[in-house]
Amino acid sequence: MLGRLLWKSLWRQKSRTLLTLLSVGSAATLISAFLSIAFTITEQMARELRSFGANMLLVPKAEPLEVEIGGLKYVAPEAAAYLEEADLAKIKTIFWRHNIVSFAPFLSRVVQVQGKPAPLVGTWFEREISIPEGRRFFTFARGSKREAAPEQGTFRAGVKNLASWWQVEGSWLREGEDGVLLGSAIARRLKAGVGSLIRLSYEGRPALVPVKGIVRTGGVEEEQILADLKFTQELFGMPGKLDKVQVSALVTPDNGLAIRANRIGPTRLPPEEYETWYCTPYLGSILYQLEEVISNSKGKAIRQVSEAEGAFLAQMRFTFVLMTAVALLVACMAVLATMVAAIFERRQEIGLMKALGAERIQVALLFLLESAVGGLLGGLLGYGAGLTLGRFLLARSFSTAGAGLTLSIPWLILPSTLFLSVGVALLGALFPVREATRLDPVRTLRGV
Amino acid sequence: MAPLIELKDVTKDYNGKVRALDRASLEIYPGEWVAVTGASGSGKTTLLNMIAILDRPTSGSLRVDGVDLLSLTEREGARFRREKVGLVFQQFHLIPYLTALENVMLAQYFHSMADRDEAAQALAQVGLRERSHHLPSELSGGEQQRVCIARALVNQPRIILADEPTGNLDGENEEIIMGIFRKLRGAGHTLLLVTHDPKISGQSDRIIELEHGKILSPCCSAGQRG
Amino acid sequence: MRSLFWRIFWASVSQRKGRVAVSVCAIALGTSLVVASVNLRQGIGGKLAEELKHYGANLLLLPADGTGLFLKEKELGSLAGQGGEGRLLEYAPFLHQIVKIRGKDAVLVGTRFAAVKKVSPWWQVEGDWPEEKDAVLVGSNLASKLGLRPQARISVAYKASRASFTVAGVLSTGGAEEHQIFVDLESSQVLTGRDGLLSAVLVRSRVEKGLDGTAAFLRRAWPGAEVRTLWQVARAEDALLSRVEILLTLVSLIILFASGVAVFATMSTVALERKIEIALMRALGAEERRVALIFACEAFTIGLAGGLVGSVLGLLFAEGIGLTVFRSFVIPSLISLPAGLSVGLGVALFSSLSVVRKVGRTAPAAVLRGE
Numbered sequence A: 001m002l003g004r005l006l007w008k009s010l011w012r013q014k015s016r017t018l019l020t021l022l023s024v025g026s027a028a029t030l031i032s033a034f035l036s037i038a039f040t041i042t043e044q045m046a047r048e049l050r051s052f053g054a055n056m057l058l059v060p061k062a063e064p065l066e067v068e069i070g071g072l073k074y075v076a077p078e079a080a081a082y083l084e085e086a087d088l089a090k091i092k093t094i095f096w097r098h099n100i101v102s103f104a105p106f107l108s109r110v111v112q113v114q115g116k117p118a119p120l121v122g123t124w125f126e127r128e129i130s131i132p133e134g135r136r137f138f139t140f141a142r143g144s145k146r147e148a149a150p151e152q153g154t155f156r157a158g159v160k161n162l163a164s165w166w167q168v169e170g171s172w173l174r175e176g177e178d179g180v181l182l183g184s185a186i187a188r189r190l191k192a193g194v195g196s197l198i199r200l201s202y203e204g205r206p207a208l209v210p211v212k213g214i215v216r217t218g219g220v221e222e223e224q225i226l227a228d229l230k231f232t233q234e235l236f237g238m239p240g241k242l243d244k245v246q247v248s249a250l251v252t253p254d255n256g257l258a259i260r261a262n263r264i265g266p267t268r269l270p271p272e273e274y275e276t277w278y279c280t281p282y283l284g285s286i287l288y289q290l291e292e293v294i295s296n297s298k299g300k301a302i303r304q305v306s307e308a309e310g311a312f313l314a315q316m317r318f319t320f321v322l323m324t325a326v327a328l329l330v331a332c333m334a335v336l337a338t339m340v341a342a343i344f345e346r347r348q349e350i351g352l353m354k355a356l357g358a359e360r361i362q363v364a365l366l367f368l369l370e371s372a373v374g375g376l377l378g379g380l381l382g383y384g385a386g387l388t389l390g391r392f393l394l395a396r397s398f399s400t401a402g403a404g405l406t407l408s409i410p411w412l413i414l415p416s417t418l419f420l421s422v423g424v425a426l427l428g429a430l431f432p433v434r435e436a437t438r439l440d441p442v443r444t445l446r447g448v
Numbered sequence B: 001m002a003p004l005i006e007l008k009d010v011t012k013d014y015n016g017k018v019r020a021l022d023r024a025s026l027e028i029y030p031g032e033w034v035a036v037t038g039a040s041g042s043g044k045t046t047l048l049n050m051i052a053i054l055d056r057p058t059s060g061s062l063r064v065d066g067v068d069l070l071s072l073t074e075r076e077g078a079r080f081r082r083e084k085v086g087l088v089f090q091q092f093h094l095i096p097y098l099t100a101l102e103n104v105m106l107a108q109y110f111h112s113m114a115d116r117d118e119a120a121q122a123l124a125q126v127g128l129r130e131r132s133h134h135l136p137s138e139l140s141g142g143e144q145q146r147v148c149i150a151r152a153l154v155n156q157p158r159i160i161l162a163d164e165p166t167g168n169l170d171g172e173n174e175e176i177i178m179g180i181f182r183k184l185r186g187a188g189h190t191l192l193l194v195t196h197d198p199k200i201s202g203q204s205d206r207i208i209e210l211e212h213g214k215i216l217s218p219c220c221s222a223g224q225r226g
Numbered sequence C: 001m002r003s004l005f006w007r008i009f010w011a012s013v014s015q016r017k018g019r020v021a022v023s024v025c026a027i028a029l030g031t032s033l034v035v036a037s038v039n040l041r042q043g044i045g046g047k048l049a050e051e052l053k054h055y056g057a058n059l060l061l062l063p064a065d066g067t068g069l070f071l072k073e074k075e076l077g078s079l080a081g082q083g084g085e086g087r088l089l090e091y092a093p094f095l096h097q098i099v100k101i102r103g104k105d106a107v108l109v110g111t112r113f114a115a116v117k118k119v120s121p122w123w124q125v126e127g128d129w130p131e132e133k134d135a136v137l138v139g140s141n142l143a144s145k146l147g148l149r150p151q152a153r154i155s156v157a158y159k160a161s162r163a164s165f166t167v168a169g170v171l172s173t174g175g176a177e178e179h180q181i182f183v184d185l186e187s188s189q190v191l192t193g194r195d196g197l198l199s200a201v202l203v204r205s206r207v208e209k210g211l212d213g214t215a216a217f218l219r220r221a222w223p224g225a226e227v228r229t230l231w232q233v234a235r236a237e238d239a240l241l242s243r244v245e246i247l248l249t250l251v252s253l254i255i256l257f258a259s260g261v262a263v264f265a266t267m268s269t270v271a272l273e274r275k276i277e278i279a280l281m282r283a284l285g286a287e288e289r290r291v292a293l294i295f296a297c298e299a300f301t302i303g304l305a306g307g308l309v310g311s312v313l314g315l316l317f318a319e320g321i322g323l324t325v326f327r328s329f330v331i332p333s334l335i336s337l338p339a340g341l342s343v344g345l346g347v348a349l350f351s352s353l354s355v356v357r358k359v360g361r362t363a364p365a366a367v368l369r370g371e
């Protein structure tokens, strides 16, 4: 009988059922859209920002002291130390290979241009590398095995992906192409433009190269001559050598474990903590993994980028979490209002049931069940709508939001949305049902 | 003399299944008092609803005072009701948050202008002078019914359609109401009264009996029968 | 005598207190969300822009070509007088020179530490920031090469002059600074004999004033300086801000929509019970317009009351968020009040009138029967 009553009441009074669903549904939409945004926004933003500068730097372990002034950098020859170009591709074989967005190698020395000193920097502009077969399983001290996300095929490295803010007049250099890009400040001093030839010399070895483009960045590059890595290695007589590598990788904000690892050194962590740390993409753990694959290297965080990003993103996430909290609160209250209103209208019905001899508990059960069903249905509808909406919004706001997002929607959203919808619907019904079942049926029937 | 109310083959179906009125034809002349009887569910209320154009027939034609009701728009229908018809509902339908007096005044308000004294007089007429400031929930069923009657009379409509107006009344109050109806007929109003009570139908000029939506004896007057 | 119209209005509000309260609450809640989100949309964009200061300087001033190797400190001081204080948040002067420390070449940088802290907030110092004139920060790589720790004393030589300093802290940045040594600007000017001269100035401008405008201002105010926009920072900031802006706008729209729907549902639920009332009025001969007027008047009052309460509530929400996240007030947006009120009024009117309309489309008899 209860089921029948329930069904009839929901189905027969379609308008009211529909309105309840509408109210719960819109609240649930709000809640799940906000939750999905609050949970993923930091990640989205971080991904977006990865094209605005590397957040990590690899230098030789015996990092030589650089004496740099006016853009000219000198290193005492006996102190020079290098990384190996051959190691570069291994960057995409670390445990967190998936989080490496881009990287670029650098080799620079001061050369003479038209009788004056100027820095010549060799790098990769855009280079397609094939990803070597990396380790799939990583074993840890306790014997546990973790599988790394597989990466196959090719990977596009080079400054073009790393430094989206460079404005190049003319064209970028292609792989192995002869020629240079000039920083706009030095180009002005040399009175050189796209197409002109400039004469370089390093320790007496001359080279005549065409200018392919002018670079404007506002940074140190303004004073530099940029060339393909291979060209500089040959000119400097340092085949296969590098000064440093810039890496751009997606990282998780540091928490207590990461801070402790940074302080005492990861190897001193207890084994299970070490494993957790190693398998979380902290800035520190990725640097550590990079040091493992690039021989003789030392990893450093580029603090300007990593700090600023972290601070800004934390702030923004906090804002959205608070907005979510407010939206949550208000949405719940709105549902409460609808439920109160809906039951209010049915006080006569409640009075009648009591007059027919129903127990308070029986009446309450019916109405609460009805509300719960409404809450559940509305919650499900709203969950679907909110998730779609949240994804749509993120896609509109971020160019990088795409397929990856589906995976990162936390499973937590469904239960919490449903829990809230049903809970609030019940809560909203509870008060008026209690009032109405407490009243004496004669009065409710009279409509007092 | 032309009939005031004229139904021809009026049929009303609900959901395509229930036939509440079945080819009902009927003529009522000005100043007539007609009683409508019949078993519960025989279509009495439906008949009144048609005449007040509260609902539209499935087929047939319907004229009141020479006007084809079916050609009226919603707005014109409302105008027709407020100017010509007084309605007494079976379920009273009083507005719960207005007092008895205000419920009566509501009809005046829509008709022309609310007049407290006239409304109070209408309530006094039905024996409710003392209760005019009570809310419907504070009145008994009989009292609510009398408020409903006062509301139907207050604008002095030409046609009064009353759906079991004495159903909840005791003998004394019933007599008061019947007196009012007699006076109304005397003043030339046309009355259509749904009732089960032979005592009441006996006072009418004519009785119409409905069965399964069909009019059984459209022609006979009460006098002829009695 | 009061007109019956107002009597109906008043009776329906005062006799139906519970329902009216629920309606006002619903409207107030919906409005509060809208007002809060409009205020946040306006206020937070600006606040977040301020948070971009974490990125540090976005402009760099260097000696212009052909004006010599140095900038004049005096001219930096006069920027403020020319209207710079509104545009410039902070600036730090620098003077670079190669010096000898313990027999090795190193770059000595004179600066003002208080300003550097703001222009380069990411500098990480192990030990202390220098307080005294003779205290220095040593870049981590230089420190490790020279074996320096906080509290160590060093002597710095430039040509014939010398000075001795105490290491206050060791600096990590992940950049070129790790190879340098930082001292107070005056000390470096005295040591190198370059009184009143600078080699570069890093500027953090107010983002909301527009970077190009500030760069143009600097060029005008200081012809001897070349103004460079640090595009890495500028572009990253642009990207962040525009994303946040779009997102906030869209979020405000969802809020507007969802709260509108939720309030509509509540209002309609309340109005549903009045179907019979509406049908009765029509049976008594009232035209739909007239019934609508009665209901609209009531909805207007409820909408207005709810809208006002909700606007105040929404403003409180917005200020609460502003205070919690940014520790400062959000400047109330002027359009939030009309926006909130019109949502409140709009939904109240729409929901009650839609019930009147719905009843108007069905035959009164059907409604009176209780369908």
Ligand SMILES: Nc1ncnc2c1ncn2[C@@H]1O[C@H](COP(=O)(O)OP(=O)(O)O)[C@@H](O)[C@H]1O
Pocket (backbone or CB within 6 Å): B014, B015, B018, B019, B020, B038, B039, B040, B041, B042, B043, B044, B045, B046, B047, C366, C369
């Ligand atoms: N809206 C409706 N939908 C379906 N059936 C209806 C509707 N209104 C009336 N009926 C049916 O039409 C018949 C006549 O009803 P009614 O005129 O109210 O009878 P009564 O003579 O008791 O007043 C009844 O069988 C009733 O069930």
Ligand SMILES: [Mg+2]
Pocket (backbone or CB within 6 Å): B044, B045, B046, B090, B163
């Ligand atoms: Mg009936």
